[in-house]
Amino acid sequence: MSNTEIFLIAMLVIFSLPYLIWRLGKTDYFAPLVVVQIITGILLGPGVLGNALPEVYQFVFNPVVVQHLNGIALWAVMIFVMIAGVELDLKQAWEHKRESGITAGLALGMPLLVGSGVALGMLPMVGWIGEKALSWQFVLGIGMSCAVTALPILILLMEKMQILREPLGQRILRYASVDDIAIWGVLALILLDWTRVGRQVVFLMVFGVAAWLFRKLMLRLQEADRWYAALIWLAICAFAADWAGLHFMVGAFLAGAVMDAVWFIQEKMDALRHHVLLVMMPVFFLSTGLKTNWTMGGASVFIAAFALLVASVSGKLIGIQIAGRVLKWKKGEASIIGWLLQTKALIMIIFANILLDKAIITNATFTALLLMAIASTMLTVPVVQPKLMRLRELIGRSS
Numbered sequence: 488m489s490n491t492e493i494f495l496i497a498m499l500v501i502f503s504l505p506y507l508i509w510r511l512g513k514t515d516y517f518a519p520l521v522v523v524q525i526i527t528g529i530l531l532g533p534g535v536l537g538n539a540l541p542e543v544y545q546f547v548f549n550p551v552v553v554q555h556l557n558g559i560a561l562w563a564v565m566i567f568v569m570i571a572g573v574e575l576d577l578k579q580a581w582e583h584k585r586e587s588g589i590t591a592g593l594a595l596g597m598p599l600l601v602g603s604g605v606a607l608g609m610l611p612m613v614g615w616i617g618e619k620a621l622s623w624q625f626v627l628g629i630g631m632s633c634a635v636t637a638l639p640i641l642i643l644l645m646e647k648m649q650i651l652r653e654p655l656g657q658r659i660l661r662y663a664s665v666d667d668i669a670i671w672g673v674l675a676l677i678l679l680d681w682t683r684v685g686r687q688v689v690f691l692m693v694f695g696v697a698a699w700l701f702r703k704l705m706l707r708l709q710e711a712d713r714w715y716a717a718l719i720w721l722a723i724c725a726f727a728a729d730w731a732g733l734h735f736m737v738g739a740f741l742a743g744a745v746m747d748a749v750w751f752i753q754e755k756m757d758a759l760r761h762h763v764l765l766v767m768m769p770v771f772f773l774s775t776g777l778k779t780n781w782t783m784g785g786a787s788v789f790i791a792a793f794a795l796l797v798a799s800v801s802g803k804l805i806g807i808q809i810a811g812r813v814l815k816w817k818k819g820e821a822s823i824i825g826w827l828l829q830t831k832a833l834i835m836i837i838f839a840n841i842l843l844d845k846a847i848i849t850n851a852t853f854t855a856l857l858l859m860a861i862a863s864t865m866l867t868v869p870v871v872q873p874k875l876m877r878l879r880e881l882i883g884r885s886s
Contacts, residue, residue, distance in 0.1 A: 528776025560774040563767030565739040572743020575664040590810040591665035598802030602633025619846035633799040640832040690731035698745040792858035803829040819878040831860035
């Protein structure tokens with residue numbers, strides 16, 4: 488067969504297998520399609536399919552096909568991260584700065600602290616820290632992985648539970664948006680390469696001027712032209728950030744963060760996010776699965792994943808409970824907000840991918856973080872849905 492035919496076989500598997508599992512298995516309540524796609528990507532990787540059927544794996548996912556898939560995956564994830572940046576509503580966060588600052592600070596700080604504690608325990612053990620990492624980079628990277636909230640997936644889950652447009656949903660978006668900025672800021676710090684610091688300083692200075700000019704340009708353009716301008720801007724920012732040594736994903740996020748959501752029709756932005764998830768992101772999930780190798784770490788990977796999951800969930804819930812008491816929230820709100828904000832999914836996987844690419848973590852650590860992200864996301868709807876029903880009942884009685 489030609490590589491084109493093998494590529495199409497790979498695409499057939501990528502799009503049909505997860506969908507059939509999701510639809511026929513009726514997994515939507517505990518495992519939305521995006522989670523099934525991630526798990527399927529892992530099963531198709533070298534650790535499962537590669538071990539069970541090595542000849543099939545090497546035939547379908549040969550280097551040429553993988554290179555094609557990686558190209559699609561890179562562009563897909565850049566668009567996805569840019570959309571996450573666009574959806575940040577910093578003006579609303581500033582209007583409620585005390586509440587947003589306290590909640591976002593505790594929601595980020597507590598799991599970061601607890602996760603860093605787990606990372607310190609992993610440091611003396613062989614096989615977890617990457618070959619190019621300093622100890623502080625590894626600890627901070629793992630801690631931040633435990634603190635991440637996946638804003639785009641959070642939006643999808645809140646849409647599913649019909650709270651996105653409600654006051655509670657908008658509050659949760661504010662908290663997640665503030666944390667998103669901190670997450671990418673910390674990532675830039677972790678990736679700071681002192682041998683290329685000159686390039687990074689130049690990038691930040693030029694980016695500030697370019698972003699100001701870009702915003703002026705966007706205000707002059709019609710809405711239809713802004714979409715094309717946004718994609719051109721995305722390619723420029725991602726290239727410049729990667730050239731500077733910060734990673735193209737940092738550039739993709741910054742490209743979106745300097746754009747205002749009001750420049751675009753909300754329905755079109757929602758549709759773009761939906762279509763990127765439908766048409767392109769399954770390829771990213773597969774390429775992520777191809778990086779997971781179950782032979783590296785063995786059973787210790789599952790132990791590490793469990794420890795990281797406990798750190799992530801407990802840290803987030805403790806932080807939000809403290810915020811709820813300080814801000815005097817209604818009974819039950821803190822638990823719902825905490826469980827929703829602990830959703831990891833895509834953004835943490837992207838974050839961990841970058842750490843792996845930069846050799847700050849090993850394949851074993853990446854796999855543990857990936858398992859933690861999947862478990863975190865699968866817990867969200869089953870835990871939150873009953874709590875949300877009880878909160879609505881309490882509000883109904885009080886009114």
